[in-house]
Amino acid sequence: MYKNFGINENLIELSAKVEEEVKDVFSKIDKICEYNSLKVLKAFQDNNISDMHFGSTTGYGYGDVGRDTIEKVFSQVLSAEDSLVRSQFISGTHALTVALFAFLRPSDTMLSITGKPYDTLDEVIGIKENSSSLKSFGVNFEKIDLIDNDFDYKNIEKVLKSKKIKLVEIQRSKGYSTRKSITIDQVENVIKFIRKIDKEVIIMIDNCYCEFVGEKEPLEVGADVIVGSLIKNLGGGIAPNGAYIAGRKDLVELAGQRLTVPGEGKEVGPTLGINKSILQGLFLAPSVVKASLKTAVFASKMLEKLGYRTEPLFNENRADIVQTIIFEDKEKLIKYCQGIQMGSPIDSNSIPEPWDMPGYTDQVIMAAGAFTQGSSIELSCDGPIRPPYVAFMQGGLTYEYGKIGVLKAIQNIY
Numbered sequence: 001m002y003k004n005f006g007i008n009e010n011l012i013e014l015s016a017k018v019e020e021e022v023k024d025v026f027s028k029i030d031k032i033c034e035y036n037s038l039k040v041l042k043a044f045q046d047n048n049i050s051d052m053h054f055g056s057t058t059g060y061g062y063g064d065v066g067r068d069t070i071e072k073v074f075s076q077v078l079s080a081e082d083s084l085v086r087s088q089f090i091s092g093t094h095a096l097t098v099a100l101f102a103f104l105r106p107s108d109t110m111l112s113i114t115g116k117p118y119d120t121l122d123e124v125i126g127i128k129e130n131s132s133s134l135k136s137f138g139v140n141f142e143k144i145d146l147i148d149n150d151f152d153y154k155n156i157e158k159v160l161k162s163k164k165i166k167l168v169e170i171q172r173s174k175g176y177s178t179r180k181s182i183t184i185d186q187v188e189n190v191i192k193f194i195r196k197i198d199k200e201v202i203i204m205i206d207n208c209y210c211e212f213v214g215e216k217e218p219l220e221v222g223a224d225v226i227v228g229s230l231i232k233n234l235g236g237g238i239a240p241n242g243a244y245i246a247g248r249k250d251l252v253e254l255a256g257q258r259l260t261v262p263g264e265g266k267e268v269g270p271t272l273g274i275n276k277s278i279l280q281g282l283f284l285a286p287s288v289v290k291a292s293l294k295t296a297v298f299a300s301k302m303l304e305k306l307g308y309r310t311e312p313l314f315n316e317n318r319a320d321i322v323q324t325i326i327f328e329d330k331e332k333l334i335k336y337c338q339g340i341q342m343g344s345p346i347d348s349n350s351i352p353e354p355w356d357m358p359g360y361t362d363q364v365i366m367a368a369g370a371f372t373q374g375s376s377i378e379l380s381c382d383g384p385i386r387p388p389y390v391a392f393m394q395g396g397l398t399y400e401y402g403k404i405g406v407l408k409a410i411q412n413i414y
């Protein structure tokens with residue numbers, strides 16, 4: 001069958017060898033999936049999920065029992081006091097934006113301790129000029145870069161002791177940088193450290209791509225609030241859109257007031273028939289994250305064998321579902337992404353090209369033959385067109401589809 005897709009004999013042989021060598025890593029991933037599946041099932045049962053929660057509301061969306069129960073289920077799974085799980089969030093960036101505008105006030109200072117945040121937040125924060133940015137409202141921004149892929153504890157202490165910081169942001173996944181993603185142990189350590197200096201500062205985590213990769217989520221290690229996208233891990237490839245904000249009750253309340261209307265907050269928000277998809281997506285999410293992780297491990301080992309630098313290495317501890325391949329070559333990056341597209345179920349005949357995407361500074365190439373537009377829990381691969389020409393690959397609804405995508409991409413480079 002692989003030959004039907006134009007994959008040559010050598011590559012098929014190599015993939016069989018690689019699958020032998022990654023067996024132990026795969027069984028660890030199976031165990032994590034098992035744990036998280038039980039966590040999800042328990043939350044469904046404890047909240048008596050039933051047919052009536054699949055109902056729909058329109059207009060204001062008052063009294064949407066499905067929506068309110070979905071938020072209880074998410075809260076339990078994420079160990080949150082409360083959560084907002086809404087299709088009114090366009091994307092992860094939108095949820096992060098709502099959270100930041102909800103928590104910060106003029107003259108407050110936000111401090112990122114993982115360096116410059118994700119590219120799409122540049123105009124939100126005001127790193128890049130925008131007349132609706134936080135900066136335009138008088139909110140200050142400071143950042144401390146990571147050193148050697150860990151937090152710069154000395155500088156964090158210095159800044160926290162020298163001035164009042166309202167909110168500390170930790171972005172776990174690497175975004176379009178070449179740093180490593182932040183593990184849950186690193187998050188735990190830095191939160192303990194921050195709490196010794198400042199008991200009040202809001203610790204907010206950009207948790208995109210990290211849910212269900214391990215057995216613990218950031219609220220369990222002391223974070224105040226976490227934010228993520230439903231067209232990534234927790235949507236399980238089924239949620240049609242949306243994002244979540246979860247954590248301390250008072251913060252979720254502020255976010256609700258900001259997302260909708262002061263005075264209405266979480267009480268409004270029609271679900272327009274998507275409740276069942278949100279629940280089914282969460283139900284499948286542990287397995288889909290498992291498939292994504294296996295696809296990433298497979299790609300890492302395959303490309304390592306072919307002489308490319310990959311991060312993480314196949315057997316490294318993972319914090320997220322993102323696999324990077326450092327091509328050091330523009331054409332190879334483009335060919336790899338185009339090959340991922342060729343291996344997709346949707347739009348496999350389209351050829352993605354680099355373009356000036358809104359929200360991004362450099363040209364970006366994005367491959368995603370996905371059922372849901374922009375979904376990156378489905379196999380997808382993107383990269384900004386700048387040295388060292390890194391492909392950021394993630395997702396895979398099943399390992400089998402992920403594997404053929406990776407093989408097709410490698411074949412396309414050659």
Ligand SMILES: *Cc1c(COP(=O)(O)O)cnc(C)c1O
Nearest residue numbers: 091092093118173175206208229
């Ligand atoms: C994907 C992602 C986001 C949000 O991206 P959207 O495309 O707006 O959903 C934010 N931060 C990180 C680290 C991400 O990976």
